[in-house]
Amino acid sequence: MDQPRVLVVDDDPALLQALPEALRLRMESVTVDTADSGEGALNLIAARDYDVIVTDIKMPGIDGLGLLAEIRTRRPDTPTIMITGHGEHALAIDALRGGAYDFIQKPIDRDYLVASLRRAIQVSELSRRVKEQQLALECRANELERTVEERTRELREVTGVIESPLKWLMGPSRQMQKVVQQIRQVADSPLTILVEGETGTGKELAARAIHQLSARGKKPFVAVDCGAIPDTLIESELFGYEKGAFTGADQRREGRFRLAEGGSLFLDEIVNLPLPTQVKLLRVLQERQVQPLGSKQPLQVNVRIIAASNVPSEREVRTGRFRQDLYYRLNEFLITMPPLRERDDILDLANGFLAEASMEFGRPAREISEAAAAILLRYHWPGNVRELRNVIRRAVVLASDVIEEEHFSFLAADAPPVTALRREPTPVGPSLKEIAEGAAADAERQAIRQALQATGGNRSEAARHLRTDYKTLYLKMKQYGIPAAQFRKSRTSRA
Numbered sequence: 001m002d003q004p005r006v007l008v009v010d011d012d013p014a015l016l017q018a019l020p021e022a023l024r025l026r027m028e029s030v031t032v033d034t035a036d037s038g039e040g041a042l043n044l045i046a047a048r049d050y051d052v053i054v055t056d057i058k059m060p061g062i063d064g065l066g067l068l069a070e071i072r073t074r075r076p077d078t079p080t081i082m083i084t085g086h087g088e089h090a091l092a093i094d095a096l097r098g099g100a101y102d103f104i105q106k107p108i109d110r111d112y113l114v115a116s117l118r119r120a121i122q123v124s125e126l127s128r129r130v131k132e133q134q135l136a137l138e139c140r141a142n143e144l145e146r147t148v149e150e151r152t153r154e155l156r157e158v159t160g161v162i163e164s165p166l167k168w169l170m171g172p173s174r175q176m177q178k179v180v181q182q183i184r185q186v187a188d189s190p191l192t193i194l195v196e197g198e199t200g201t202g203k204e205l206a207a208r209a210i211h212q213l214s215a216r217g218k219k220p221f222v223a224v225d226c227g228a229i230p231d232t233l234i235e236s237e238l239f240g241y242e243k244g245a246f247t248g249a250d251q252r253r254e255g256r257f258r259l260a261e262g263g264s265l266f267l268d269e270i271v272n273l274p275l276p277t278q279v280k281l282l283r284v285l286q287e288r289q290v291q292p293l294g295s296k297q298p299l300q301v302n303v304r305i306i307a308a309s310n311v312p313s314e315r316e317v318r319t320g321r322f323r324q325d326l327y328y329r330l331n332e333f334l335i336t337m338p339p340l341r342e343r344d345d346i347l348d349l350a351n352g353f354l355a356e357a358s359m360e361f362g363r364p365a366r367e368i369s370e371a372a373a374a375i376l377l378r379y380h381w382p383g384n385v386r387e388l389r390n391v392i393r394r395a396v397v398l399a400s401d402v403i404e405e406e407h408f409s410f411l412a413a414d415a416p417p418v419t420a421l422r423r424e425p426t427p428v429g430p431s432l433k434e435i436a437e438g439a440a441a442d443a444e445r446q447a448i449r450q451a452l453q454a455t456g457g458n459r460s461e462a463a464r465h466l467r468t469d470y471k472t473l474y475l476k477m478k479q480y481g482i483p484a485a486q487f488r489k490s491r492t493s494r495a
Contacts, residue, residue: 004121005031005048009041009055009067010083019054019108026114038062042070049075051124052101052117056083057091065091065098072099077127079120083108151359166209169202173345175338179206186333187213192285194270194330195308197337199478200384203308204266206335211264216304219263222256227269227484228474230460234277236293239284245294257290260303270307270330271316271485275323282326305330311483321485340381340388347373349385353392354403363396371405379411445480448473449487457487 006023010016013036020032033050035041038061041053053071057064064082071080079101084092092103101123102116169180186193187210195203204223211221229237236245240255256265267273273281284290285305289298307330309316316322340346350368358364368376372395381387395407447466455461462484463473477484 003029003031004051004124005033006117007033007035007041007044007050007053009035009038009053009059009064011036011056011059015056022110023114023117026110027117038064038067038070041067042074045071045075045078050078052079052081052120054081054083054113054117057088057095058085065094068095068098068100077124077131079123081113081116081120166213169205169209171345171348173338173343173348175343176345179335179337182333182335183209184213186210186335188215189333190304191332192304192330193306193333193335194313195306195335195337196312197308197310198339198384199310199481200386201337201339202385203310203337204268206337207264207266207306207308210306211266211304214264214304216263220260221264221266222260223266223268224256225268227272227478228471230470231274231277231458232460234273235280238277239280239290240292242292242294245292249294252292255290255292257284257301257303258299262302264304264306267305267307269310271309271311271313271322271483275321275488278323278326282323282329285326285329316483316485319486321488340384346376346381346388349388350376350392353389354396357393357396361393361396363399364401366401368403369405372403372408375405375408375411441480444476445482448476448480448482452482452484452487455487457484459484 004027008016008019008023010019016034016036020034023030023032033044035044038055038059041055042062044050045053055064055067059067062070068080068082071078076099080099082092082095082100082103083106084095084103085106088105092105095103101120104113104116166180166183169176169183171177183206193207193210195206197203207223208221211217224237226234236253236255238255238257240253240258241249243249243252284301287298288301290301291298313322313327313331317324317327340349347368350373354368358366376388376391383390391408391411392403394410395403398407448462451462451465452459454465459473459477460470463470466473476482
């Protein structure tokens with residue numbers, strides 16, 4: 001704490017001489033200044049801060065109460081002690097109401113005055129500390145605000161983010177520039193769209209972009225994974241049902257078509273629909289009506305259909321697993337999403353995902369080293385863009401600053417072991433762990449195929465045969481690229 005400074009104001013020369021001397025004797029290291037008028041006191045207050053001000057109430061010119069008012073305006077945190085004459089209780093009360101810290105009657109009790117001054121100095125010091133802390137907090141808050149603004153601006157500059165549904169589809173890739181052009185061309189048309197591409201290439205992103213860029217953009221976008229719903233439930237999910245339509249239907253439920261009213265319905269993995277459901281879907285597309293299970297009255301629907309498949313739909317038509325008439329009805333406009341391994345913007349995507357993950361996780365990862373970038377360019381990306389995004393997010397968690405080669409070491413470990421054995425033999429051969437993993441994967445593939453063959457492609461029955469749950473079977477089928485449709489018996493393509 002700095003040496004405390006006190007200002008004594010009184011028009012009595014004798015008091016101005018005696019009182020400071022008494023204070024210096026009783027209070028160590030105190031500095032006492034004096035003023036013989038309110039005007040003189042204001043000049044001193046304007047030039048410096050005081051820890052405490054002691055002033056007489058009755059003075060010519062600006063009296064004590066007037067001086068108190070000025071002090072409260074100019075130095076509101078400075079405690080002020082008023083000196084009153086004997087019996088001037090009303091003035092003392094006025095002074096306290098005006099903001100005085102304390103008052104002392106004449107003749108002055110110097111011990112009381114010293115005690116009051118010590119308390120006032122402590123109050124002044126605490127007030128000063130609080131103000132300093134408030135200023136420090138305000139400065140820190142301003143710094144943080146500037147940092148947030150700077151980081152946000154940097155992120156926008158690095159990623160080139162604009163509020164557009166195409167932001168993760170746009171880039172320097174020639175293939176994706178064609179896709180974006182097709183999306184813009186078809187978005188506001190009434191055409192039904194079929195999007196084809198491997199798993200993870202961004203088919204749903206394309207579908208959402210089409211929806212958002214269309215006149216239906218403010219209406220619902222409803223996505224249905226046709227491969228994730230058991231065959232026995234798919235029709236009730238799509239078309240809805242009435243109360244009592246079947247066992248367990250204890251209340252009416254809207255289907256996905258009705259939930260998407262006025263908007264877009266995205267049918268992902270469309271080739272996994274059972275053939276009977278394909279017939280009903282074709283009728284819905286032609287008549288623009290759905291008939292919920294258990295209902296005798298069809299309902300009009302106003303929905304745009306965007307379908308997607310991770311295998312060539314035309315091939316499924318040739319094998320008889322997908323109806324030809326439905327294929328032609330869906331394929332009014334075809335968009336093909338290129339696999340990541342054939343694109344020339346892998347590093348651009350990686351840097352975009354890096355900026356996104358760094359901001360989300362609050363991690364300082366700023367760039368990908370050349371050695372790490374080389375790994376990204378060599379990898380075959382079976383999971384495509386989705387896998388790349390997950391890989392970058394994982395690396396951001398592992399890295400402390402720059403993403404290096406070792407942060408992608410798991411890519412080789414996570415590569416399909418069978419592919420590694422067949423395509424990338426090494427002089428020392430595979431490890432026992434890789435051989436075991438490869439054998440287990442082959443055994444799982446064979447068992448799943450046999451179960452699907454035995455059940456005619458019915459995944460619910462196949463899951464019971466394999467003594468597993470439906471979701472596990474579905475995920476394994478996606479992992480090994482086994483479509484259920486190829487195990488269904490071929491039927492005529494006409495209804």
